[in-house]
Structures are given as structure tokens and as C-alpha cells.
Amino acid sequence: MSLQLEWSNEQSEYEISEELIGQLNKLLVAAGAVEGVSDGEVALTFVDDEEIHRLNREFRNIDRPTDVLSFAMRESLGEEPEITYEVETEDEAIPEFDEMLGDIIISVPRAIAQSEDYGHSVERELGFLFVHGFLHLLGYDHQTPEDEAVMMGKQEAVLQQIGLTR
Template structure:
């Protein structure tokens, strides 16, 4: 098993190339390895500002567009009942569970604007937002300056590892 990336494109401002998706898969593997996460699925959707605005308002009650949203599927395992499975001797089949880690939604117009503001490529900005979203799926947050510094450090380390520098 491994980390899987499923993606969809619901915007028309920027062409999502196979090269970009390949980079995002590399980022997912690198971020997963850094965090000790080797299995699971991430669903990524590229949207426009109108759609991310709608989602931000609906799910976060914030009435404006944002650059990235994450919706984690993982909850604390402490509250979950333990499930065990018995496999009969000689059964050659494997049990495989693709755990859905969650959804990441990226506003492509926001990513384009931010890449211009920061003076780097759109691909780097999308990569940064993707890793940011992935860390949110794992439970990281940036409510304090310390937490934000930790997240940014982790994001930059992953981006550096695959060569997406400023």
C-alpha cells in the first residue's frame, strides 16, 4: 500500500498538467515519509475563487475566498472501537483498506496571484498549498505563532526535498 492522490479539475484558468500532478505525487510521498504516513488516499480538487468562497462560507462561516481548504477524514483513534479480523489459515487473499485521509481544495486563481506576489512559480505555490493542506489533514494547525512556524518549516523542508525552491 502507499499514499494515493486522486484529483479533479473544476476550474479553467490554469491547465493542470501531468507534470504538475507528478510533482504533487512526489510532494505527497515526501510529506508522508516525513510524517510517518505511508498509506492512505488524498483527494485534491482545483477550483476557482467562486467555488472556494462558497465552500469557505458553508463550512467555515467565513464569507470570502481563501487559497486552500482541507477536510480531514481522520479522527482521534481514542474514541474509535477496536476492530479485529480473523483470517482462516490458508486464505491467500489480502485485506486492503485504503484509508481516506481527506480532501484538499486549492483555489487556482489565489495560487496564481500569490505566486506573483511572492515571485515564484505557480507550480511552487500550488505545491506549497498542497503540502499545507496535507499537514492540516494530519491534524496540524497554525493558531499560534509557534504552530505556524512549525507548519511552515515542515512545508519548506518538503518543498526543498523535491527541488521546489523560491
């Protein structure tokens, strides 16, 4: 088994290229390796500000758009055993899918604006937000300065490893 990225595009402001998806796959594998996660599925959706605003209102009681949302299937990878589902066939049992780690939703307009604010590429910002979302799926948070420093350090290390520098 391995880490799998399933993605969809629900926005029209920025073209999501196969090269970008390949880069995000590399980031997923690299971040997974750092965290000791080698199996599972992550669903990534690219949206516009209106959709992420709606999701924030509905699920977080926040009435504004944000750059990224993460919906973990469980609080932390260490809390529950890994689950693999199987389908019985006449010949043998075959794996159906790995455990779903969760969903990451990225607002592409926010990523574009932030890339301009920070003076780096849109691809780098999308990569940053993706790794940020992935770490949230694993239970990381940034509510305190110490926790934020840990998350930022992990994000930057993975981005550097893949060559997505500022």
C-alpha cells in the same frame, strides 16, 4: 499499500498537467515520509474563487475565498487505528482501498495571484498549498506563532527536498 493522490479539476484558468500531478505525488510521498504516513488516500480538487468562497461560507462561516481548504477525515493520525476495507471474492479477500485521509481544495486563481506576489512559479505555490493542506489533514494548525513556525518549517523542508524552491 501506499499514499494515493486522487485529483479532479473544476477550474479553467490554469492547465493541470501530468507533470504537475507527478510533482504533487512526489510531495505527498515526501511529506508522508517525514510524518511517518505511508498509507492512505488524499483527494485533491482544483477550483476557482467562486467555488472555494462557497465552501468557505458553507463549512467555515467565512464569506470570502481563501487559497486552500482541508477537510480531514479525522482529527489526527494518532487518535484512531488505521483501517483497510476488504471485499470478499470467491478466491480471496482483496483490499478495496486505503484509509481516506481527507480532501484538499485549492483555489487556482488564489495560487496564481500569490505566486506573482511572492515571485515564484505557480507550480511552487500549488505545491506549497498542497503540502500545507496535507499537514492540516494530519492535525497540524497555525493558530499560534509557534505552531505556524512548525508548519512553515515542515512545508519548506518538503518543498526543498523535491526542488520546489523560491
